[in-house]
Amino acid sequence: MKITLPIQHDPWLLNGTETLYRLVQNVKGCHAEIHQDRVEIDIEDQETFLRTLADAIRSKQDQVIFCIKQDDKGGKKYVMKNYVLIQYGKAEERNVLKEKIFLEPEKRLTEIFSNLEPGKRTCILCGRTFKRKVDNLKQAVHPFTTKIRSLSGVRTMRENYDNICPLCYLVGTGEWLDEGIVYRCFLGPGGRTYSLVLLPFEMDLKKLNQAKTTYMTELYSINQQATNIHRTVSTAKGDRPMPTEGGNTTILKFFEDFIERIMKELKIEAEIDRLFEAVEETFCKQWSMLIIPSGKVKNVKYKSLILEDEILALFVELQREGTKPYTDIIEKLSITKKEGGILFDDTNDLREKAAAFIIENNFRKFSRIFLPKKNEITFFGSITHLDRLVTSWRLRKMGLDQELENMKGAGETLAKLVKDHLSIMYAMDKAKNKSEFFRAFEQATKRLIGLDAKERERVYPVPLERV
DSSP states (O other): OEEEEEOOSSHHHHHHHHHHHHHHTTOTTEEEEEOSSEEEEEESOHHHHHHHHHHHHHHHIIIIIEEEEEOTTSOEEEEEOTTOOOOEEEETTEEEEOSHHHHSHHHHHHHHHTSOSOOSEEOTTTOOEESOOSSOOOTTTOTTOOSOGGGOSSTTOTTTTTOOOHHHHHHHHHGGGOTTOEEEEEOOSSSOOEEEEEEEOOSOHHHHHHHHHHHGGGSOOSOOSSBSOEEEEEETTEEEEEEOSSHHHHHHHHHHHHHHHHHHHOOSOOOHHHHHHHHHTTOOOEEEEEEEEOSSOOOOEEEEEEOOHHHHHHHHHHHHTTOOIIIIIGGGEEEEOTTSOBOHHHHHHHHHHHHHHHHTTOHHHHHHTTSOOSSEEEEOSOHHHHHHHHIIIIIHHHTOHHHHHHHHHHHHHHHHHTTTOHHHHHHHHTOOSHHHHHHHHHHHHGGGTTOOHHHHHTOOOHHHHHO
């Protein structure tokens, strides 16, 4: 029996098709091939195929859907990850999924592959005709399904909303076994708890498979309840993995790791243009974001994320020169009180905004976060990385190399002169014309006179003269 699964313009089913291909690759009794627009599965021995596929499903659900923790008695405790939309409960001294494809995989697979003949029903997801369904459309099959009529265009179809073919059921439920799902669950006390899921939306199954095979090696251990994207934090007890600050920082850190992995696999030292093309061959620029709230009523929100060529090229150029956008820049930003000490909540908000502005290619908003404010913004990293980001992202395109060097030097000198006199900086920032600007500028330069010999050594006035 030969089964063909065509590509679908649906982020969940698209990734589910690729996940099913990866799942059956090592299953006995079949041969699977992936093409740009379809996956083909040639079942040579159905009995062996169903048995080994059922074993693969059992194994994968414990690895991907559950994370294993120790209970109070030292035994294993299976906890379902927060983003998974499948009912589960306790049975046989452990938590199990109630969906039949996971509870009784061999029995449900037999039902699926015994009901593939065409019939009078039409699947609302893929358009395939079929004779008999194996289950209804629900969130375990497709996350965007909901029981609330006012929020759903599917469940309000009075007669046909449950017309889902056996193969779409298999593809939809099978996507929960995807090791390539990038997730960040917010589980802490206070505030609304929810999960962010990131999926590649690449309308080429072969490239999608190549991309996921590449970045899955960079994902942190899948046995994690909160996230599979981590940053390394230095503590008194040594380095330890920690989740990123929020959704935008998670995405930026993931893109950073993904691009770094692609560049590591390149065997030749390429020029920047060729390097960008090489990265583009594997990297996915379009992504689907699912916002999944916790609680009993889970109405999933969807956002599309398209990374512009300019930002992808920026990532490639920076990482080629040794600068990682998240690790070397965003993670080094903090908001501190004047009397000392980091404001952690404000710092997390700042990093989230900065990461979002980079992803969205909004240099104007990114630069404005560094304007003088009530609390001080402190950069704990190497200024070389920040300078490299600004130069590559904006200044080099302006073609004003010498003038920019003068402005850079003047800016550094001004920062030292007015460090304790922010009123001068405010006056320059609020200047409405050149006269007001140079009046404030003059006040700054006059501070050169009052410096002692030691302070004067750290100030280089030539850039001010050139301005």
